[in-house]
Amino acid sequence: MAARSYQAAHHPLVSRRLRLGGALTLDSISLFNLRGKRALVTGSSRGIGFGIAAALAGAGAEIILNGRDPAALGEAAARLADDGALGVKALAFDVTSEESVEDAIAHAENEIGQIDILVNNAGMQHRAPLEEWPLEKFKQVIDTNLTSAFIVGRAVARGMIARRSGKIINICSVMSNLARPSIAPYAASKAAIANLTRGMAVDWSRHGLNVNGIAPGYIRTELNEALLKNQEFNSWVEKRTPMGRWGDPAELGGAAVFLASEASTFVNGHILYVDGAFTATV
Numbered sequence: 001m002a003a004r005s006y007q008a009a010h011h012p013l014v015s016r017r018l019r020l021g022g023a024l025t026l027d028s029i030s031l032f033n034l035r036g037k038r039a040l041v042t043g044s045s046r047g048i049g050f051g052i053a054a055a056l057a058g059a060g061a062e063i064i065l066n067g068r069d070p071a072a073l074g075e076a077a078a079r080l081a082d083d084g085a086l087g088v089k090a091l092a093f094d095v096t097s098e099e100s101v102e103d104a105i106a107h108a109e110n111e112i113g114q115i116d117i118l119v120n121n122a123g124m125q126h127r128a129p130l131e132e133w134p135l136e137k138f139k140q141v142i143d144t145n146l147t148s149a150f151i152v153g154r155a156v157a158r159g160m161i162a163r164r165s166g167k168i169i170n171i172c173s174v175m176s177n178l179a180r181p182s183i184a185p186y187a188a189s190k191a192a193i194a195n196l197t198r199g200m201a202v203d204w205s206r207h208g209l210n211v212n213g214i215a216p217g218y219i220r221t222e223l224n225e226a227l228l229k230n231q232e233f234n235s236w237v238e239k240r241t242p243m244g245r246w247g248d249p250a251e252l253g254g255a256a257v258f259l260a261s262e263a264s265t266f267v268n269g270h271i272l273y274v275d276g277a278f279t280a281t282v
Helices: 002-009 012-019 028-032 047-058 070-082 098-112 135-163 184-207 222-229 231-240 249-260
Strands: 038-041 062-067 089-092 117-120 166-171 209-216 271-274
Touching: 038 047, 047 062, 047 070, 047 117, 047 249, 062 070, 062 098, 070 089, 089 098, 098 135, 117 135, 117 249, 135 166, 135 184, 135 209, 166 184, 166 249, 184 209, 209 249, 222 231, 249 271
Parallel strands: 038 062, 038 117, 062 089, 117 166, 166 209, 209 271
Antiparallel strands: none
16 A cells, blocks of 8 residues: 555656645646657548547647558548648558557557557448348458457557556447447447456556547548438437537547546546437437
């Protein structure tokens, strides 16, 4: 207990507060400053991943974009650079391949620099009556949405553990604790990644890592274009969401910056819902 008390009292934020006589006079804005940090965001050439990458870059982080399409990654990197982001890199690799991930993370750490922040965002969706789901499609959804977070998280965590510092954010979903017809495997993958997040926090928090999740509601992205154009479904989302609208990828940025920054040093194993109160109502 004495050792833990010493560690708590000598945490940089806590000790500074003690020096200031316990008064809450910390510069709260500086807690969210990510300058000098490097973030890898998987599945970040567009949509939610790109929105989060842009937010982290806006807070000062250097960004490593990831996807399978080098051309799309190049375009995304150029967009970030045009908006003033510094040190943007693009790293194309398959997040579902253990060999590909291990090689890519080793290359990043050795040639680009240490990864301080990881956002496991890569994901996919497929819709069909459950009795008609092909097994191969089921495996693909699980591999992309769940297994990739384990493979990439494990590879990046090794360096973070050695440095006793790191932030991992797993992208979950409102379907982490709900379900809808035709997407049961997707819901299963998102429920599993929420509990994987908690498990990572339990295993790695003792090594100085913070592992949390963000669970978005219905967000306007390219992947949801068909749903947005479906008048019946669009109306259902707007009526079912107490805020009465879809979210925007940029609206996930604040949550990501919070969980990636010094503002969340004692937040661990938490799933933060950014859903317009979707999961708060019946």
